[in-house]
Amino acid sequence: MGFEMPTGNYRGVTLREELVERVKRLIERVKTYHSVAEFVSEAVRLRVEAIEKQEKLRGEGGDEHEK
Secondary structure, three states, X not given: OOOOOXXXXXXXXXXXXXXXXXXXXXXXXXXXXXXXXXXXXXXXXHHHHHHHHHHHHHOOOOXXXXX
């Protein structure tokens, strides 16, 4: 396969094949995303934003918990 990793600040992750296939079928149906990577990037971003919002509402600071 002639797959080349994009240049820049990227990181690869491993996903279960069943989940990848579900995402591919969804992409084909909704025709909103161009790739699994685009879908996953948006899904992760939205989830991170939701968790950060929850933390803010509870009065927690996300960065101060990192060591």
